[in-house]
Amino acid sequence: MQNDSGYKLPDGFLWGSAVAAHQLEGAWDVDGKGVSIADVMLAGENHVSRKVTDTVLADGNYPNHRGIDFYHTYAQDFDLFKELGMNAFRTSIAWTRIFPNGDEDEPNEAGLAFYDQMIDAMIEHGLEPVITLSHFEMPLHLVKEYGGWRNRKVIDFFVKYAKTVIARYGDRVKYWLTFNEINNQTSWMNPHHLLQDSGLKDYPEEQAQELMYLASHHELVASALVTKVAHAINPDLEVGCMIAMNPVYPATSNPKDIMMSQRAMQTRYYWGDVHALGEYPTWLLKYFEQKNFNIDITEEDKKILKENTVDFVSFSYYMSWTVSDPENPLYEYDEEKNHGDNPFLAQSDWGWQIDPVGIRYAINWMWDRWHKKMIVVENGFGAFDKLEDGAIHDPYRIDYFKNHIKSVEEAIVLDGLPVFGYMPWSGIDIISASTGEMKKRYGFVYVDLDDFGEGSGKRYKKDSFAWYQNVIKTNGAEL
Ligand code: BG6
Secondary structure (H helix, E strand, O other): OOOEEEOOOOOOOOOOOOOOHHHHHHOOOOOOOOOOOHHHHHOEOOOOOOOOOOOOOOOOOOOHHHHHHHHHHHHHHHHHHHHHHHEEEEOOOOOHHHHHOOOOOOOHHHHHHHHHHHHHHHHOOOOOOEEEEEEEOOOOHHHHHHHHHHHOOHHHHHHHHHHHHHHHHHHOOEEEEEEEEHHHHOOOOHHHHHHHHHHHOOOOOOHHHHHHHHHHHHHHHHHHHOOOOOOOOOEEEEEEEEEOOOEEEEOOHHHHHHHHHHHHHHHHHHHHHHHOOOOHHHHHHHHHHOOOOOOOOOHHHHHHHHHHHEEEEEOOOOOOOEOOOOOOOOOOOOOOOOOOOOOOEEEOOOOOOOOOHHHHHHHHHHHHOOOOOEEEEEOOOOOOOOOOOOOEEOOOHHHHHHHHHHHHHHHHHHOOOEEEEEEOOOOOOOOOOOOOOOOEOOOOEEEEEOOOOOOOOOOEEEEEHHHHOOOOOOOOOEE
8 A cells, every 4th residue: 555645735724523513522411402303312233223212211321412521521632633733623513502492582602602612622722613503413392393394494493593603603613514414314214314314203104205305405495594694694604515425336337227326326416416506406306296296495495595505515425335226217216225235345344335436536526516615524434443551553444544535635636626624534432323332433532431431431542643643744645
């Protein structure tokens, strides 16, 4: 393996890491915080979905209640990030700290004050804040009382919340992301994704797909309105969408697989089309007609979408997929069924295919389609790490990053594409979103806690810490 890429990235490139409030803050019921959907998710496991309870049960194992106690430790954790050399940090604001139920008239001042202090601490540590407004954690009350994002009223609640925090922190936070991995709900067959992305619960199964498109439409309008609000507060603020980018390759050269892969990409990434181009793709509007879906796209909505496209596209990249379904004449993409293993790629212990070339492919694909500058706001390797005599040897993680960063650099340097930052998931070990495990670790910093919250909570630097430190120091030239 080549050690040095030799590619130096532009000055001012953002080198950071990324997390989400509910996966690390803990303090789930402190200082007036309300109950979010993440607070009713029990721990799961690899291939065992996280069960969702109706309310918080006294004896349930809810890992997000604990996180890694970042609510109280962020200043010390930022010391480590500063030592690492990071100049940026992505986290989310927990909506439920600001509007505990989502529909209050006035925000919760204690929640606002917490993020004031945290954002100040980021800046003191030389970390440019990149803030996600909604990362899998909407108020549970909005799910139960309003039906989640299927209800148009939720647009107003979200815009009010966004306006409150952008007005409060806009003097210190330039980069804002609206909905984390909004396109995960392509897997509408999987209730976990519908709840996480759109707060959809207790719906007739046969309506799941239509509700997903309806809820997504409301989110897309909300995202455009937030972009408008941010620009009105300060035209220098930048708002981006956040797309889960998993390229879907054709499994074979059978033209039907090629067509299926095209349709898979169109299906997974229409959220990007609407965000970046301001309109729905033609094929999808036809599809709504064919399915008799009533998506309620008003003329006013169309205007809002067209006039308020995003300033940039942010994306996560972990893996690629392949698709093959030659017996599917309508080319309807079923994300839960159509995937096969790619014989050219290895997989992580959680079955995620490792494909560094795919991130360069994806950056090229997005640029050709959307013509927006881009930022990598998640990329990383979930693995079992072993703490031995205070050390964690994680060459597998270094390998993963080395190959992926090199590929991003090729997209920037060889292909000339505008990528302005790289923020790997998750800097420090946190709770896994899909499984609720602690043992699926992504950080450069190890946190001594297990799946049940047992352990000292102490932080240790992994081998990858020093490696990433040098990458940043050389602005990507030494990998
Ligand atoms: C992305 C999410 O899907 O991937 C994160 O935005 C998540 O919240 C990350 O943690 C890694 O996934 P997981 O399920 O391994 O934690």
